Amino acid sequence: MSPRRLTKVAVSATTLALLGSMAACGSDNTAGGSGGGEGGGTADVWALQDTSLNPIEEASIQRYNDGEGPGSVKLSTFGNDPYKQRLRTAINSPQAPDVFFNWGGGSLKEYVDAGKIEDLTPMLDENPELKEAFLPSVLAGAEIDGKQYGLPMRGVQPVLMFGNLEVLKANGINEMPATWEDLLADVATLKGAGLKTPIALAGSQPWTELMWAEYLLDRVAGPEVFQAIRDGEGQGWNDPKVLEAMTMLKQLIDAGAFGAAEDFSSTGYDAGGTTQLLANGDAGFHLMGSWEFTNQLGTNPDFVEAGNLGYAPFPSVQGGAGDPSNLVGNVSNFYSVTSASPNKEAALEYVKTALTDETYVSDLIKAGDVMPIAGAREQLAAADNGEYLTEIYDLTSDAKNFQLSWDQDLAADEASKMLTELSNLFLGQQTPEGFVAAMAG
Amino acid sequence: MAAKGRERPSGWYMVPVMTFFGVFAILPMVLVVYLSFTDWDGFGFPSLSGGGNWSRILEDREVRSSLVLTLVFMVLGWVVQTPIAMMIGVWAAGRQRNRAVLSSIFFLPVLLSTAAIALLWNSVLDPNFGLTQRLPFLDQFSFLGDRTLVIFTVAWVLTWQYVPFHTLLYQSAARGIPVSIYEAATIDGAGRYKQFFSITLPLLRYTLITSTVLMLVGSVTTFDTILLLTGGGPGTATRIAPLYMYITGFTGFEFGYASAIAVVLLVFGAGLSLAVTQLTGFRKMSSQQEGS
Incomplete structure (x- = not known):
């Protein structure tokens, strides 16, 4: 090969490699989208990094995957500040989560107004016992224009x-x-x-x-x-x-x-x-x-x-x-389902069954969370620092109104x-x- | 090959670099200019808003005050850092063993990440539990809480962080000055100070310009240390323009308006480096070491 030819080959190879690496940046494909059709795939759940919470969430997902429900679920976790930025940009893309952690209120409303969030009201209407399982003042935290867009997934x-x-x-x-x-x-x-x-x-x-x-x-x-x-x-x-x-x-x-x-x-x-x-x-x-x-x-x-x-x-x-x-x-944190989710059936089923699951609730109570679940009072009283936890529970269930922090509600x-x-x-x-x-x- | 070596390389050689530059520099710039004419909260497609962001920038007092603050840090940084970096650099250029040991200690901050530096100083200066609260005299100051003092505190931390890098520049430049010039000067009877001002300083001129451009452009673009050290506070006392851009974009999610601020900074920074290189004749730079 002549030197000139060699140069050309080297140049095109370098350019190709560069372009290739750029293309790779853009198509970092996670397993989420590859489910194929509604329900069959793996629903991606996004949550915050939290050393005490994450193992409980993993255990809950494991139980779901071992059970009879449609599809399967997996957890991805992020730090607090990068989470909000990442969610914002991912929600428009094929990398969007199927279920995601949020604070309810106005910050969720922005996503609802953009048409990104699945309305959970029909699910709650079909399953009144699910609706009654949560304390009303807490459930209201993810209610927007009379519709329910998220379910509480941790303590108040x-x-x-x-x-x-x-x-x-x-x-x-x-x-x-x-x-x-x-x-x-x-x-x-x-x-x-x-x-x-x-x-x-x-x-x-x-x-x-x-x-x-x-x-x-x-x-x-x-x-x-x-x-x-x-x-x-x-x-x-x-x-x-x-x-x-x-x-x-x-x-x-x-x-x-x-x-x-x-x-x-x-x-x-x-x-x-x-x-x-x-x-x-x-x-x-x-x-x-x-x-x-x-x-x-x-x-x-x-x-x-x-x-x-x-x-x-x-x-x-x-x-x-x-x-x-x-x-x-913080009224609570909520799980919401994205309306464009390709694995909606699994996502909805997970949200419907996992959050009121007895083991999930008792695991969180053991970790010190005051779960906004009706009838959780006895369990709270029996836990470590039960006096404090029941006080919070009583304050929450007696509250006429529970206002979400303004910075999350605007x-x-x-x-x-x-x-x-x-x-x-x-x-x-x-x-x-x-x-x-x-x-x- | 030997004969061809003196030819200019073919234009094809530029392709990788131009591709890289185009995709990672030109394209983002064009996108930012486009975004500055839109309203975009991160959802859906950016909608064109005409000059809305630009008329808002003209009325936004905070843009003006943050730009002034950026200038203050720029000038303060240059005035403080340049002499220190030059002096340590020239000193460290000496080949004595103790200097080699000491200067490797001076260069330590270069190895620390910005986050480490900011958190380190944050805990040293903490108003309740910081090191300065345990020391006599220093305990009466609130280094991060006083609206005026905090500007000098931030300038100090930035100096601590960046001086070692500029020192490296001056050190290598000073080592490049031929010893024969100094020997000739010594024979002519020039003393230490005379040698510094007549030989070292003039021959470090281009390094001075390089270091200056890096500092000036750097202060228009970097804000990570300030973000982690003070968060722009107390209030908005240290909220420089690039930090304001970041907060607008990634806390307020007003990507359109943040892009408009970014364009202002882009023009400002590019103009600044152009002005410095033009005014100083940097473009006509030629080697000053002929005959060495």
């Missing part, structure tokens, strides 16, 4: 007020605050006793600040005002109740309840920041999701076992329209903007009026 996680009872008692506070006035008085007492941060706040993660806004608006105005905002009805953010709640929040911030802005603004939750502040006695209170209990138990077992970790529902607001039994937080762009504005409000860079104007504008 309402936001509660936690307290360091040792610190509180040392300052003459013998009970968790029942009203907003109590809370303000307690903050003043702790502040007066020289505690720099009466309430621990992980301000570097604005979703922790959001919990305050969610509860305050609920207690002041009831759940309807936020629902109108979410649905784009009525006055939306311009409702005077929003300004009222934000002004109360501003007063709490200005009273130094969370300490100095430059301290809480870089304090985190993930890194064990606020959890440690509460356990160390550097803070008296901490508003956090119910997972905080498990978290404290893991990092500061002595603190919990000595009975120093107090918990209570968010205080009521005098004259407010909201029912004090209302909860906010469309992604509005949620992102809201968290930025809220974080500026906490830093003193934004007024309550400015917050309302920015969100309404």
Whole structure:
């Protein structure tokens, strides 16, 4: 072969190899789509990576695959942040999952509006016992425009007020605050006793600040005002109740309840920041999701076992329209079925049978999840930390309304903007009026 | 072969590179420009929205403030990093054994991943449990929480992260300067400082330009350290333009608007590197080592 010829051959070979590798990037085909026809294939279930949850999910899938149901199921797991991005891009492609983990509410509604999600209402109508198996306030989390688009697949996680009872008692506070006035008085007492941060706040993660806004608006105005905002009805953010709640929040911030802005603004939750502040006695209170209990138990077992970790529902607001039994937080996580799924029969059957399966429920309860299943109370009471778990169960079943965290209930762009504005409000860079104007504008 | 070796290689040689460049550089750029004229939340097909994103960019205060912040980090980074990198580089170019040992320690950050660097500094500077809270004097500062101080904190971490890489550039360039020039200068009676400013500095000129372009363009495109260190906070105090683009695209899922911000950054970065190379005569670069 002449050198020139050789060059040409080498060049075309390299080009081909490059093109080939690019083509390979685009067609990373997972087994999901190869089922052939409805039902016969393997339905792909997408969920978050979670060391305690994943083995339980795997076991549940194994039981399904060993059983008589149509087709088979397999699990794929992803980290939290990449999950949302990956789901968003995959949902349009042949690599879309058949069943996927989600938070319900407005973030699910975006997918529903795009026509990507299977309506589960007919399935629930045919199987009324399935519908009755779940607590209604939790099932409502994946109900959109009167239709059911997902079923709860794990425990409820309402936001509660936690307290360091040792610190509180040392300052003459013998009970968790029942009203907003109590809370303000307690903050003043702790502040007066020289505690720099009466309430621990992980301000570097604005979703922790959001919990305050969610509860305050609920207690002041009831759940309807936020629902109108979410649905784009009525006055939306311009409702005077929003300004009222934000002004109360501003007063709490200005009273130094969370300490100095430059301290809480870089304090985190993930890194064990606020959890440690509460356990160390550097803070008296901490508003956090119910997972905080498990978290404290893991990092500061002595603190919990000595009975120093107090918990209570968010205080009521005098004259407010909201029912004090209302909860906010992660209602639950849901499994939804994609409407374009080529393995829909297996996907629907799995969702229908696996989530109320006795072993699945008891496995999760053992792992500390408060399952939103009717009649799970006895099982919860018998589990480790049964007292705490039954308290959460009772709060959930008694709640008039269980509002999903706003950042999950609003469309992604509005949620992102809201968290930025809220974080500026906490830093003193934004007024309550400015917050309302920015969100309404 | 020997005779042919002096010919220009045939155009076919460019095919692999051009294919690669076209698919991974030109095509994405064209797509981003197209997306900037659309509304796309990730579902279905992007719908054309005319100049909607562009009129929004003109009114968006946050675009302006994040661009200003990007410039601040760019200038601050260059002013701080260049002299440090050059000094360590020239020093490390010496062939003494202690220098070899010490400079291999200096270069350690090059080996660390960005995530490791950001998390390391994050825990060192934590306002409650960080190392700085255990030290006298330093414990009175909130390095990541104070809206002004955080800018210098981030600049410091970026310096720590990137100086070793630029030091490597200067070290190899300084080693390329012929010893004979220094020997001649010594005979002529030039002292250390005179030698540095009359020989080393002028001969490092092209390395200085290369390093500058890398720093300037880098500050328009990279945000990973800041994302992991402060998340752009407190509030929006360290939310530079590329980070704002990322948040808009991948938290708010407004891919159209994020693409418009990306186009602004693309034009900004390309213009910047073009300006630097034009102004400094980088294009007319020729070897400065003739006669060595």
